Amino acid sequence: LSSSLILRDGSPMESLEKQLLCPICLEMFSKPVVILPCQHNLCRKCANDIFQAANPYWQSRGSSIISGGRFRCPTCRHEVLLDRHGVYGLQRNLLVENIIDIYKQEFSSRPLKKGEHPMCKEHEDERINIYCVTCEVPTCSMCKVFGAHKDCEVAPLQSIFQGQKSELNNCISMLVAGNDRIQTIISQLEDSCRSTEENSEAAKQELCARFDAFAALLEEKKTELLGRITREQEDKTGFVQGLIHKYKEQLEKSSRLVETAIQAMEETGGAAFLMNAKQLIKTIVEASKGGRLEKIEQGYENMDAFTVSLEHLADAVRALDFEPDEEDEFYEEVEEDTGDTEPERVVAGRAIPLCTSISSITVEPPQTGDDGGLMKSHSLPSPSAAPQ
Numbered sequence: 001l002s003s004s005l006i007l008r009d010g011s012p013m014e015s016l017e018k019q020l021l022c023p024i025c026l027e028m029f030s031k032p033v034v035i036l037p038c039q040h041n042l043c044r045k046c047a048n049d050i051f052q053a054a055n056p057y058w059q060s061r062g063s064s065i066i067s068g069g070r071f072r073c074p075t076c077r078h079e080v081l082l083d084r085h086g087v088y089g090l091q092r093n094l095l096v097e098n099i100i101d102i103y104k105q106e107f108s109s110r111p112l113k114k115g116e117h118p119m120c121k122e123h124e125d126e127r128i129n130i131y132c133v134t135c136e137v138p139t140c141s142m143c144k145v146f147g148a149h150k151d152c153e154v155a156p157l158q159s160i161f162q163g164q165k166s167e168l169n170n171c172i173s174m175l176v177a178g179n180d181r182i183q184t185i186i187s188q189l190e191d192s193c194r195s196t197e198e199n200s201e202a203a204k205q206e207l208c209a210r211f212d213a214f215a216a217l218l219e220e221k222k223t224e225l226l227g228r229i230t231r232e233q234e235d236k237t238g239f240v241q242g243l244i245h246k247y248k249e250q251l252e253k254s255s256r257l258v259e260t261a262i263q264a265m266e267e268t269g270g271a272a273f274l275m276n277a278k279q280l281i282k283t284i285v286e287a288s289k290g291g292r293l294e295k296i297e298q299g300y301e302n303m304d305a306f307t308v309s310l311e312h313l314a315d316a317v318r319a320l321d322f323e324p325d326e327e328d329e330f331y332e333e334v335e336e337d338t339g340d341t342e343p344e345r346v347v348a349g350r351a352i353p354l355c356t357s358i359s360s361i362t363v364e365p366p367q368t369g370d371d372g373g374l375m376k377s378h379s380l381p382s383p384s385a386a387p388q
Contacts, residue, residue, distance in 0.1 A: 016103060022042060022043045024050065024169065024173075029097075033096045035096075036073050038080070041096055042074075044087055047087045047090065050172075050173050053173040055069035055070070069082050074172075123147070127140060130156065131161075132152045133152070133160075225308065257283065257284055257287060264280055
């Protein structure tokens, strides 16, 4: 489309003018116009202002020290990285500069409309062309001569306009620099958040590993103690089974002697009876004398000696906590020294090693008396004294 079609009515003209406004100075781009990597445009002077504000220690052109810098696009906040040439290394947007030239040429050829310049409310035919320094408002010449500002100090509108625009430009630069600092803080906080999550995950994994190792140690100790109980069970039951076998053999022999004696009692002949009776009586007497076997003491089957006290270990597990850092210990010492009556600062408790108490678990093996019976003992020796 040609420029005449663009400028046919006021609406396209206003739309074009908005597209040609610099986001920093809020005025139409002044040449040279530079294009950023994000495809947004800035006046080179405005770009240099925000670049200098964001990089106060950057070495200017012609300096012997070569350094680059960065700043953020005021439109999209995209970070722009510059080399040692600064904003002078950015490419000029010749297309935008040509459009500005066409726009200014067409705009200057049009007659000025009344509504295009602010008019005084008190004097409708007078343009606002001066600035009241006393009241800090723009006004017209008639207001200065005859109106409300006749006793006020005034100044040319253009001088105040340039001064306030420069002040606003500085404010924008400071705001942009402040936004960059805030963005830096946000990035640091995000990095801190990620580091906290990673460190927390590592701490959880380490804690799980320690508790798994502790559980494995408990399982190993349980297996060892169960094995000792099983061995004692096998020894006792083996001994009792041996006694049962001996008693059964004696019972069988005694039953055979009873049968032989009953048969002898049925003998009617005196001579025949007397020939075997004496030897049979002798055999029965000897069998009754020599048939006394071992017996077990009362309570032989009791396994109370194989008991384990885990209360001290349970107390140690309940007392497990994280180790306090140096800062927490410092706060506790300060509170103790100053006698502060306020509630004490809660800190992580002392960490208790997970394997310190397992070695104190002892099992008392069964002890036998002088007569071979089982003796009960309630004392628990040290692990080194326990039989292997």
